[in-house]
Amino acid sequence: MAEILTTVDELRAATQAGGYADGGPVRLLDVRWRLDRPDGRPEFEAGHIPGAVYVDLDHELAEHGEPADGRHPLPPVDTLQTAARRWGIDPGDTVVVYDDLKNLSSARAWWLLRYAGLEDVRILDGSLRAWTGAGLPVETGAGTPPAPGHVELAYGALPVLPLDDVAAFAEADLLLDARAAERYRGDVEPIDPRAGHVPGAVSAPTTENVDAAGRFLDPAALRERFAALGARDDAPVGVYCGSGVTAAHQAVALTLAGYEARVFPGSWSQWSNHPELPVATGDSPR
Numbered sequence: 001m002a003e004i005l006t007t008v009d010e011l012r013a014a015t016q017a018g019g020y021a022d023g024g025p026v027r028l029l030d031v032r033w034r035l036d037r038p039d040g041r042p043e044f045e046a047g048h049i050p051g052a053v054y055v056d057l058d059h060e061l062a063e064h065g066e067p068a069d070g071r072h073p074l075p076p077v078d079t080l081q082t083a084a085r086r087w088g089i090d091p092g093d094t095v096v097v098y099d100d101l102k103n104l105s106s107a108r109a110w111w112l113l114r115y116a117g118l119e120d121v122r123i124l125d126g127s128l129r130a131w132t133g134a135g136l137p138v139e140t141g142a143g144t145p146p147a148p149g150h151v152e153l154a155y156g157a158l159p160v161l162p163l164d165d166v167a168a169f170a171e172a173d174l175l176l177d178a179r180a181a182e183r184y185r186g187d188v189e190p191i192d193p194r195a196g197h198v199p200g201a202v203s204a205p206t207t208e209n210v211d212a213a214g215r216f217l218d219p220a221a222l223r224e225r226f227a228a229l230g231a232r233d234d235a236p237v238g239v240y241c242g243s244g245v246t247a248a249h250q251a252v253a254l255t256l257a258g259y260e261a262r263v264f265p266g267s268w269s270q271w272s273n274h275p276e277l278p279v280a281t282g283d284s285p286r
Contacts, residue, residue: 004110004256005216006096006122008134014094015051023094023120027146028052029087030128031061031106032099033245035191043100047138049131053087053146055097057245061108070270071191071243072108074155080116081153088146089118098124098131102214104206104246111248111263115160116153123252126215161238161264166271169238169262170200170285174230178206178241178250179268186281192242194272196279199286202229204239206246209253222257231259240264240271 003022006014014020015028030052032040044054055061060083062072075083089095095113099106103123113121124130132138161169169175177184177197184203189195197203208225210216217225231237237259241247244267251261264270271277280286 003122004252005125007125008130008136011096011124011131012136020094024092025090025094027087027089027093027095027149029055029095029097029106029109030099031055031057031097031109032101033057033105034101035242040099044143045141047132047140048143049098049128050137050139052098053143055083055087055109057105057108061112062244067193067273068270070266070273072245072269074112074244074265077116077153077155080112081151084113084116084151084153085149086145087149089149089151091151093149093151094120094122096122096124098127100128102207102210103127103252104249107249107252108245111158111251115158116155117157118151118153126213129214159236159260159262161240161262163264163266163270163274166198166238166240166264167200167277170198173235173238174232175201175238175240175264176204176229176250177201177268178204178239178246180205180207183242183268185283186279192269192272194279196281197268197285198240198271199278199280201240201280202285203283204229204250206241206250206253209249216253216256219256219258222253223259226254226257226259231257233258236260236262238262238264240267243267243269
């Protein structure tokens with residue numbers, strides 16, 4: 001498996017050399033998105049890593065359908081392939097993704113592109129803050145569109161957890177809820193129709209996967225964290241969040257820790273839009 005994380009120094013060297021020693025040409029994707037400000041293009045144009053292409057999470061890394069599908073269901077693979085070609089991705093390229101918020105949104109691009117068959121997708125550890133904190137330059141404006149790429153994508157390279165399998169999975173295995181603890185408990189629910197969590201799910205806020213600088217904890221620390229929550233080497237770990245975005249961040253952390261992660265793409269936004277499905281509240285999984 002290719003490296004998951006890349007440092008600022010490694011990325012700078014790779015862009016200067018035309019690629020990583022163990023990879024192909026570098027394609028940089030800026031995936032800025034926030035729940036309260038989903039269009040990250042103004043921030044991208046105000047300053048981004050030279051050569052990066054802006055990725056619209058809401059429209060290129062997600063589909064929009066019925067509420068019962070969730071807020072960010074996976075896009076058709078043809079939609080993703082068209083976007084990836086617009087980003088200039090060719091077969092064999094090394095794709096590096098980043099955002100400006102602890103990689104909570106860029107992890108969606110990492111997971112989705114890996115799920116679609118790209119083998120070498122890396123996350124800039126520490127995100128844009130690490131780049132600018134090292135005194136490295138940014139460029140402004142819309143950027144120069146790259147030459148169209150010719151990558152071909154196909155879903156299925158990573159395991160997923162579909163809605164119909166979630167209840168049984170939570171009964172038999174470990175299902176992690178990556179949202180903030182207050183949303184897990186059902187104290188608040190700012191956007192989805194019901195408050196609480198999937199019965200049997202364990203609270204594991206994804207923000208605890210990184211340090212104060214937004215860098216992922218080292219694999220040993222992540223492994224200790226997930227083992228304390230019940231992760232085992234002989235069983236997959238399921239994960240969901242509000243709409244499938246930060247669940248991908250949890251999947252990154254689980255993979256770094258050596259566990260097999262299964263993302264529930266529809267996440268709580270899908271589960272809570274099915275009134276026939278039960279909801280648990282409070283600190284207890286059930």
